[in-house]
Amino acid sequence: MKKRKNQGLLTVLPLYFFTLLFVVGPLLYMIALSFATNKGGYGFSWRPTLENYIRILEPVYLQTFLQSFRLALTSTFLICLLGYPFGYFMAKLSGKWKGRLMLLIMLPFWVNSLIRLYGWIIIFQTKGALNNLLLQLGILKEPLKLLYSYPAIVLGMVYALLPFMILSVYSSAEKLDWSLVEAARDLGASPFRAFCTVTLPLTLPGLLSGVILSFIPSMGLFFIADILGGNKIVLVGSLIQDQMTRGSNWPFAAALAVVLAVLTTLLIALYRKLTNVKELEGFY
Amino acid sequence: MGEILLELKNVKKAFDGVGVLEGVSLSIEKGEFITFLGPSGCGKTTTLRIIAGLEQPQEGQVLLEGKDVTALPPHQRDVNTVFQNYALFPHMNVADNIGYGLRLKKTPKDEIRKKVKEMLELVQLSGYEKRKPQELSGGQKQRVAIARALANNPKILLLDEPLGALDLQLRRAMQLELKRLQKKLGITFIYITHDQEEAINMSDRIVVMNEGLFEQIGTPDEVYNFPKSSFVATFVGNANIIPGVVERMQPGQALVSVCGGKALVRWNGKDLQPGEPVTLAVRSENIEIDENCGCGLEALVEEKSFSGGMLRMTLRLPDGQQIIASRYGIDANVAVGQKICFRWSASNAVLVDRKETP
Structure with a gap:
């Protein structure tokens, strides 16, 4: 028995080591860094200070956090609206069509995301494909200014993160025992009631994983905001990147990152509590 | 109703x-x-x-x-x-x-x-x-x-x-x-x-x-x-399905030539014509075995198996047809390879697959 236990430990040891080295280590370093004093020009000293956190409370930074949350919420909401039905219906398709759709969803991942975003620029710019089409069809008199706006960023986020929602809803709906839905219908539930009382609660883990998988990145995907938002809208992600590079204030960037991490964790915990889901699709 | x-x-x-x-x-x-x-x-x-x-x-x-x-x-x-x-x-x-x-x-x-x-x-x-x-x-x-x-x-x-x-x-x-x-x-x-x-x-x-x-x-x-x-006879009653030809009619019964011999079958329908092909169903537990081979149809015991309190015997007829017989108990004084005779009483045989109802 004892030997067996040791063997088990031995097999998971590399995993522990890996996590320690690449997840826990950097995280602790980041937290430590957030209490360090900035000296400018990429330099800092380990003299502890709360200065970095106090600085976040300045209205301009609070504003950034607020804006980021608003954007992440809007994007996540839209991703749910589009991704849930997509994943749900995909699970109901026959095997042949499932495979084809899956391929279509995975295909964009083979192209670098920056290149894909530049594709959107070609479509949406003032003299771009979409405006051209609408003008030619006579729907528009003057070209619309679509790029470098809030909706453009939301669109970029939805586009980039939708597959995660689709796949996690799909894997949840795929596992759903459809005879449960039939049982609900048999017991007197209309199709809508059966969906609300059986299908939705049982696919909630998938939806929740999808929400987490799209909410967290949409707080931090700075390059989408930069490219499609034209730097007009500053998000926490962009701010952190900016402080790391141009601002050359690592401790402040670290403090921003810590606050972001804490806030998202709290939000997810709250969300999990509200939806009362114990296990997440793909999360343990 | x-x-x-x-x-x-x-x-x-x-x-x-x-x-x-x-x-x-x-x-x-x-x-x-x-x-x-x-x-x-x-x-x-x-x-x-x-x-x-x-x-x-x-x-x-x-x-x-x-x-x-x-x-x-x-x-x-x-x-x-x-x-x-x-x-x-x-x-x-x-x-x-x-x-x-x-x-x-x-x-x-x-x-x-x-x-x-x-x-x-x-x-x-x-x-x-x-x-x-x-x-x-x-x-x-x-x-x-x-x-x-x-x-x-x-x-x-x-x-x-x-x-x-x-x-x-x-x-x-x-x-x-x-x-x-x-x-x-x-x-x-x-x-x-x-x-x-x-x-x-x-x-x-x-x-x-x-x-x-x-x-x-x-x-x-x-x-x-x-x-x-x-189908019903086999699925519900595990019956043997035996093809035969009508010989002649008796009140409530028909004499049928089957398996190289003659046997009676219950029939209350309208008279069957001699020479008419028919299908008989006889459940395995209604096949009576005579080890000493006094009367009945001859067959060889090909296989024996025991399940559910019943001894199942597979009988092979000279024309190659297979009949399943079963009876309670573990042994029946019958050995594999032994030549035996079997029969059934007329009331235990039914004609199936007929268009008209009896």
């Missing part, structure tokens, strides 16, 4: 062009326990799903209390189903599962609680309200599924092989319990099984199904003792 509750009229159903139900008709009376018996793939589950409204027939009608409900969705029918895999909602406890239908009907909470309690008493699971389906054994899940379906006071309870996943002992106990429940409640039960014993034990009437058709509808006694087709 009691009041007719449900009628199927020439119901046809095909999936992707493959016929599953080839036009079936049936009337079911109020309070009846009716069983659909057939091998897997014979269309019995499809018939049940059409009655429940979970499947739409391409042709034909379903009448519930005289009203055409063919196009009515499942939630608007006074019919409830006990599903094969129980289909209990895993995110609800036992009480919420049973009360599900009542909650949909906006029944007051107190009333639901009372009904749930009553239902749990009925299926002998009192005190299990707060359990989750995952915490129940197979037999308990089964009871909850039955309680959930009955809580809605359905006119008909449909049961799709409800005991299929249970072990033999539990099956026997549940058979009796279901029968008791049905008698007590007076609700019409439509029961699906591929197990002939179960069908015979529980049913008022049995519908034997094969390849999308109703082969025979009748009481267990009729189906067992007077099978109409060779």
